[in-house]
Amino acid sequence: MGDVNNKKVSWVYSDIVKDHFMNPRNFVAGEGPEWEYNGVGEVGSPACGDVMRIWIKVEGQKSNGKITKIGWKTFGCASAIASTSILSEMVLKDGGMSTDEAKRIKAKDIVQVLGGLPKKKIHCSVLGDQALIKAIKNYELGIENNE
């Protein structure tokens, strides 16, 4: 598409970002997930242009259980959508992360697996780690299902 001299035209972000933006994983289409969740967290504001909400289902022991399901919704740009999508994959890898492990995910880890992001986009579009921490805290406080 739009080739000049058969050269491939570059995309805005990395190929990994493109893949997750075009084919987002684990997003929630409706108001909330169709499965039973026990933690939810939200960060961002419409005014800033990015809002992320993450739902999780934690199984096993209360203090350091395993996240077996995760769903998300994101209002934001392509890098915001891709970063939440890839975070959901990171969490579910190898049968699901423990909550302790998930809490240690930093924005820079997400950026790394995405194959990098423009510097100015990191602060605003990678908020998934914070939404996830909020969801885990929400679970730990035991506010189940009804937020």
Next chain:
Amino acid sequence: MNDNSKNILYFDYASTTPVDQRVVAAMEPYWYKVCGNPSSLHYKGREAKDILDEKRVEMADLIGAKTNEIYFTSGGTESNNWALFGLVNVSGKKGQIIISSIEHKSVLYPANILQKRGYTVEVCPVNKVGLVDLDKLEQLVGDNTILVSVVYANNEIGVVQDLNKISKLIKKKNPDTYFHTDACQALNYLETDVGKLGVDLMTFNASKVYGPKGVGCLYIKEGVKISPFLYGGGQERAMRSGTENLPLIVGMVEAIKIARRISTNESSRLALLRDKIISRVKKEIPDSYLNGDGKKRLPNNVNLSFAGCEGESLVLYLDEAGFCVSTGSACSASDLEPSHVLLALGMKKGLAHGSLRISLGRWTNEEGVDRLSDVLPGVVEKVRMMSAI
């Protein structure tokens, strides 16, 4: 577009236009045949000088100006910068500058710099549909006002201002205040006679009118006191030094000639297509809004907001589907702030992040408009399905 990327439909003519093949043909001899420097005394120099003079006459005719009022520049940004910095430089006093709240950044940022240098900068608001608040403007113009700058047709929302009315209002309050307009988006479709518009300075360029990028013009009315913009070899009557770019100047004049010739027909043709998109969106996409006045707008401009959508996502999904459009979303801007133009309309930031500009042009046809209108609801739906708000 008239190129080989057949599967891409271009709806971003307000960003830039492809160069018309007739313009390419007109420029052709000036790259290597007529190649002299118009300042040279010899044959090749005089040959180039003759063409330059001829183009200046033609340019002047196209906008109802005198030849000594035409200054060729490198484009709209330079012309706007020159108008602002040039006018304040000669006034000698730290007077007041008034700009509208929906100016292009090449007016807005120079104004910000002048404010830092001690000038008073007043930003005249617009109403909800983007028309300059004339009462407020009248209040703002005073004895101290050096310059008022109002964009003729806004680049994002396409709203067209009544320059003649604004000019009369300014001159009534202070006949010594200069009135500058940025007319870059206007030349294809609107009145361009500087006398009828009542402007003292007018910026325009070629890259929005199917001419080459990198060339523009500043009309400066005879008698206006303005400082030179570039110093050096003394070209453009010592106001804007630098060897004249003859091929680009020839291209610009040719492009504007064509644009003026077909202006009326093209305006009606595009207005129909514009209104078709707007009505289909209103009918088929809930919570969608047209930004800017529905009538006083460029015939090629559609600017919409979709609640719950972020603009960059919309643009990139549409891009993947083969449509080139643009957005006023923060994420597309270098400063991460949503468009100051949309915020000036009183729009909430959340909605300003979800704007989409669809701009039509010479190679837009009904089939393309239908294809875009067919695809748009699905894309908006996809983004909304993922959206957390």
